[in-house]
Amino acid sequence: MAIEIRPVTAAETKEYLRVLPYVNGFPQEEPEPSAWYAGSAAWPPQVPRTEQLEQDAAELLTDWFRPQAAFVDGKIAGGSAIVSVEVTVPGGRQVALGGVTSTAVLPTYRRRGLLRQIMGAMLDDCRERGEFLAGLSASEGTIYGRYGFSPATFQHRWEVRRTDVAFRDDFTDTGSLDLVDSAEAGVVWPVLHEQVRAVRVGEISPLPGKWQNLAALPADGSGPAHHLVHRDTTGAVDGAAIFRLPWSPDPALAGVLQVEAFEALTPVAYRALWALLLDFDLTKRVVAARRPVDEPLRWMLTNPRALKLTRTRDNLWLRILDVRRALEARTYAATDVLVLEVDGHGRWRLDAAPDGAACTATDADADVSLTVNELGSLYLGGVRASELMYAGRVVERTAGSVSRLDALLRQDRAPHNAVGF
Known part of the structure; x- marks a missing residue:
């Protein structure tokens, strides 16, 4: 058995993609609701259409996406990639991070050391490019510790019944709230995120295209995204949220507002956005994903037990190079x-x-x-x-x-x- 670890060529990109779970339909996420996901079911498999696969393969090789593959007797049996991003470290400096992503080994080639060799090649590539940090988000918690990675940030997923929510103090919003369309949201979010990551330790720079196509339906079919923004007294956006109101015939799952993205630069924007989301007409429960572990909302409520944690999970794993x-x-x-x-x-x-x-x-x-x-x-x-x-x-x-x-x-x-x- 001849094993070769190397970057893929343009002619090999489609074969490389077919190794990955999001293309071949194999599991890509643990079979239960995750802390990054506000839906009620496990995240479903996502298999791209043929034309989407063709487009992905044609656009795969860029200066920010660096795929490596394991070839066994000339056939790609496993692969992964490094994306070039930045992470904010204590003190506010934004440093280069080699982000490990798109990792898989075909089930018929497991237990042969392929992933270890792929990971070694990618970390060497990071060092050669001057990246002294590598990071990833682990789909399974037992895999990446052997390569020197360990959890550095964590996420909460929580829920609250609308009828249980009351804020401690009277509040006057000095700004304004507005529901906007996906086109306007696509302009707002890149600016807001840059302001957030300048002051939040652990935040990551977005991949190219992150804020495009915000109107797209998610894989779980939970309905269209709605976009809420908050503006300060000057009209500048200082907070935003993306939420969904999925329909369900099951009364236990109906009337749920799912918050899948939320950022606020000021306490005023934070309080105003949550005040509306937690009291949206004809809803009974709010589920929020991707929330920080020191969420201040709990301390704004008259009943802190109203906010119930439903999942805590490690998020960014770091490897010091x-x-x-x-x-x-x-x-x-x-x-x-x-x-x-x-x-x-x-x-x-x-x-x-x-x-x-x-x-x-x-x-x-x-x-x-x-x-x-x-x-x-x-x-x-x-x-x-x-x-x-x-x-x-x-x-x-x-x-x-x-x-x-x-x-x-x-x-x-x-x-x-x-x-x-």
């Missing part, structure tokens, strides 16, 4: 010096401060020992080192050093990415 460059790319919440021992990646003296950091290789005794997996989870500040220490995944070599590391990495807001790849 260059420890020094990654630690120097972000800022820190305190000033301190720690020596970190990263298994297989050496010992590093981290001189950290709120305005930046210096990271240098050292032979000094380590204060904290961990693997590159744990470093990926800690990097954006959404996971505490002390939590991982109690789980046996971080070792404290110097008394109090894990608490000091927590203080360095702390973020006022939990990292979150509403946009994926």
Whole structure:
């Protein structure tokens, strides 16, 4: 059996696509409602029509989409790809991220090490391009830890009965709300998202075409999208939401408003948008997906139990490819010096401060020992080192050093990415 790992050529793009679950109809998502999905059923298979497959194949090779494939005796048996995006790190810097996507190995070729070889080739490609972070969203939680990835951001999916909702305080909206069509929404969202990702740690730059065709029906048939925007006193958009009102003959599923996208730049816009969505005429329940784990809405309600979490899931998994460059790319919440021992990646003296950091290789005794997996989870500040220490995944070599590391990495807001790849 001859195995070759390499990028695909233009003539091989259609064969490459046929390996992927969204083309061949194999499962591509776990068989239950996910935290990124507001529908009531499991996400259905999506198989493109022949003409769409032809178009996708013709447009596959770009400067931002870098597919790799495993050839077994000349036939493509597995594949994946890296997309070129940016992620916002603590301090507000937006750094290059190699986003792993479109990953699959045909069932008849599993357990032969193909994915490991594909992943190795892609991470090498990231390093050659100067990307010191790689990331992915895992369809299954047991696969990618072996390649050094670990969860760094998380999402909530929640629901609330309309009759249970009451806000704590009277509120006067100094702006205005408006329902707009998909064309106007397609203009609003790119601008709004750029403003959001400038201040939100963990947010991702959108792939080309992200905000096009917002009128398209989703694969689950949940009905057309409705677009709600909020404008401030100057008329500038400072918040927006995309929601659906799917019809169902089943009374248990009828009258549900599904919020699939929501962003707000100010507390006023945030409060005004949710006030309408949670009191929409002829609805009885609101389900919201892709929500941050520190959602402030709960604290605005007279009954905080009205908001019920129905799913929590890891979202962005990170892999640190260059420890020094990654630690120097972000800022820190305190000033301190720690020596970190990263298994297989050496010992590093981290001189950290709120305005930046210096990271240098050292032979000094380590204060904290961990693997590159744990470093990926800690990097954006959404996971505490002390939590991982109690789980046996971080070792404290110097008394109090894990608490000091927590203080360095702390973020006022939990990292979150509403946009994926």
